Amino acid sequence: MLATKDWLGQYFDHSTDAIFIFKDDALLVQNQMAKELEQELKVDPMYLLQVADTSVKQKYSQTNGCFNCIIQNKMTNLSVPLTLADDSTHPLHYFMVYSILDKTAHLFSITLKSRGTINRMDQLAQQRKLTRYVNRAHELERKRISADLHDSIAQGIYSAIIGIRRLRNADLSTEQLTALSNVIENQLDDTLKEVKGMALDIRPSVLDNFGLLPALKVLANRLEENSGITIEVAGKADTSVLSEDVQSVLYRIAQEAINNALKHANASEITVLLVNHQHFIILEIIDDGDGFDVPSHQSFNGRSLGLLNMSERVKALNGTFNIKSKLHDGTTVTAKFPVADLGRKQHV
């Protein structure tokens, strides 16, 4: 029993939250963190008591119209956001939790939980979700490539083989032979188109050989043929000095944003703009579609992390990523990267 008391004492003292326990209006006990807060930030426990007191009074006030509200009267604790050291350059944000320990003895506690830690935990959780999403996306991509190879490429070649076997049949007239060889040619032609299309989807060689702008034009052309939606690519940018990573990310963002616009926006025109300035390069994808409410799509919606993933990829390379959209008013996706060498090259 004594040992348990020791552990509890240790837990109380080493907690990362600052805990104050009051009886009536006097401070009874406080843990190590609370003492440090009191010394370093000159936080007066009586001030906290007053904040808690006013919040309690506000909540239980008769004029609030909820004095007899059963649920609220049963609540034994209450949390209030609180900022300490707000005149310094680094204000500290806390949640102050007021909880009643013993109603008859007028014993209650005030706990300050750092919002920084809570935010950090949220961030970590978000990151884990993202990692899971990226892994799943990898697998899905492989599954899709495998299915494409099997269903379209393999089938096409198989049909051509069957056709060639039929060519060996000696009974065919010249006319039949011509017709059959035409069929085989068509099948091989389709297969060739599929292979080229797949190669382009996986990793466009244009991007490596001719640069970002031509690659975006090829992409736009292909998606335009596949959807009927006009996709314009305009811009003036020397992308040869950009790192391969930045080029890839810009290309993927354009791809994802155009795909999103085609899938969800009901757009009739999409414009892709790539422009470099002296110290930065900027990519914009503008559509005239339905638009959406951005905040409600920023966190994980259970299905896809497209926006979050785009944003993380840009941030990882020191860029900024922004989505502007309003319901019924189109969407603009912007990615901007700082470039140190661009200006220098232009001056030379």
Added chain:
Amino acid sequence: MTLSESSSVNHYNELVNQVYRNELFELVAVALQSQTAARQIKWRYAAGNQNEKFRKIVLRSGMGIAGLVIRTGKPFWCDRLNVYQLRDAMYTPIAKCESLTGAAAVPIMSPATRLVDGVLLAGFRNGQPVSNKTVQALSQYLLP
């Protein structure tokens, strides 16, 4: 444009209008293979179209109902076209552009080469179902 091409223009244009007039379809369209080296298959004629987006579409063999008709030379139909998204195997671009819910497509065979030369597609926007009968009705118009 050669004389034979010009007559085929009139022929298919007339065909599309005829099907649109005689049946209840909300969209009727014909896609044909171009004779140039790229041999792209594009929608050339349409009746009941909402916009001109369909002209930009290049049909992909094996993709969507029109693509399947090209790949196999057999008719196809589908009642749930509006659920498919870009990248789905059954995604049919013209269905999305023209907000079709269901459509049927039959092959246009070239008499000379006996190859699939194009597609005749007809569909609805109001959820009206299509079936084998739709295909049969459409095929009647392609009989010589």
